Amino acid sequence: MLSVKDLTVAFGSNVVLDALNLDIYRGEILGFVGPSGTGKSVLMRTVLRLLPRRAGKIEILGAEYDAVSDEERVELDTRLGVLFQHGALFSSLTVKENIQVPMREYLDLPQDIMDDLARLKIELVGLAPEAADKFPSELSGGMIKRAALARALALDPDLVFLDEPTSGLDPIGAAELDELIARLRDTLGLTVYMVTHDLDSLFSVCDRIAVLGNKKVMVEGTIEDMLASDDDWVQSYFRGKRARSIVRDDGQDLHHHDPNAPRRDETGRQGNPQSGPAR
Numbered sequence: 001m002l003s004v005k006d007l008t009v010a011f012g013s014n015v016v017l018d019a020l021n022l023d024i025y026r027g028e029i030l031g032f033v034g035p036s037g038t039g040k041s042v043l044m045r046t047v048l049r050l051l052p053r054r055a056g057k058i059e060i061l062g063a064e065y066d067a068v069s070d071e072e073r074v075e076l077d078t079r080l081g082v083l084f085q086h087g088a089l090f091s092s093l094t095v096k097e098n099i100q101v102p103m104r105e106y107l108d109l110p111q112d113i114m115d116d117l118a119r120l121k122i123e124l125v126g127l128a129p130e131a132a133d134k135f136p137s138e139l140s141g142g143m144i145k146r147a148a149l150a151r152a153l154a155l156d157p158d159l160v161f162l163d164e165p166t167s168g169l170d171p172i173g174a175a176e177l178d179e180l181i182a183r184l185r186d187t188l189g190l191t192v193y194m195v196t197h198d199l200d201s202l203f204s205v206c207d208r209i210a211v212l213g214n215k216k217v218m219v220e221g222t223i224e225d226m227l228a229s230d231d232d233w234v235q236s237y238f239r240g241k242r243a244r245s246i247v248r249d250d251g252q253d254l255h256h257h258d259p260n261a262p263r264r265d266e267t268g269r270q271g272n273p274q275s276g277p278a279r
């Protein structure tokens with residue numbers, strides 16, 4: 001679904017990504033992690049062509065962006081959905097109008113059809129129908145994330161980019177959003193690229209994890225690969241105190257979740273990192 005080869009991105013003399021490689025496969029949820037300020041958002045924005053690159057090749061949905069015609073590029077854009085950090089809804093538009101922004105930009109549909117489609121998306125992300133006519137300022141943090149997700153799904157994309165979808169949510173809201181993302185992947189066949197700092201998301205819904213460090217994807221693999229990695233940052237992140245409250249680190253059953261982990265106590269959720277599609 002996405003293939004990034006030898007990507008270099010720099011701002012003046014500040015080289016943020018240097019010959020980075022990354023692949024994302026159909027139907028998977030890829031979690032993208034790394035220390036703050038290492039370029040996770042820069043990578044996502046570069047892939048979305050919001051930032052220029054200095055070198056490298058990006059193939060998205062089988063096409064090389066630079067090599068396609070304008071019409072093909074528009075068609076490609078309609079197959080991508082994006083949820084930016086903090087939701088990024090237009091504050092002067094209602095939820096329904098926000099969801100209809102990409103429809104207006106890319107589709108030529110009568111208003112009543114767009115209203116029906118917006119209603120469907122609102123239901124799909126688990127918002128009440130009344131949310132349609134509310135403004136972002138009238139929504140909770142969790143509702144904003146769901147509304148932003150509904151907008152990301154407005155055009156029925158194949159590949160969605162989520163920038164820290166659970167940040168700022170309480171543990172129950174975060175767990176519910178994780179479940180929603182996994183369910184949408186299963187039912188709609190989405191492929192998900194998720195930048196996250198949320199260990200619980202990484203353990204419960206991500207099929208594969210890529211770690212950014214030293215301007216590259218430093219480590220890549222399943223949660224077991226992370227737990228087995230001898231990289232210092234990966235070790236302290238995935239085997240540190242917070243991670244240990246999620247995983248019973250007994251060296252035998254690394255998928256067994258600690259019943260004392262707060263999010264699962266509150267939600268009863270049984271995360272399973274292997275619940276993804278066959279690849």
Ligand SMILES: Nc1ncnc2c1ncn2[C@@H]1O[C@H](COP(=O)(O)OP(=O)(O)OP(=O)(O)O)[C@@H](O)[C@H]1O
Pocket residue numbers: 011016034035036037038039040041042043
């Ligand atoms: N538009 C820009 N112009 C100049 N420098 C930028 C720009 N965008 C990002 N940077 C720089 O790129 C580097 C990586 O930033 P980025 O936001 O991608 O980090 P991140 O890994 O997403 O961090 P966090 O986890 O804190 O969100 C930082 O040094 C940042 O200052």
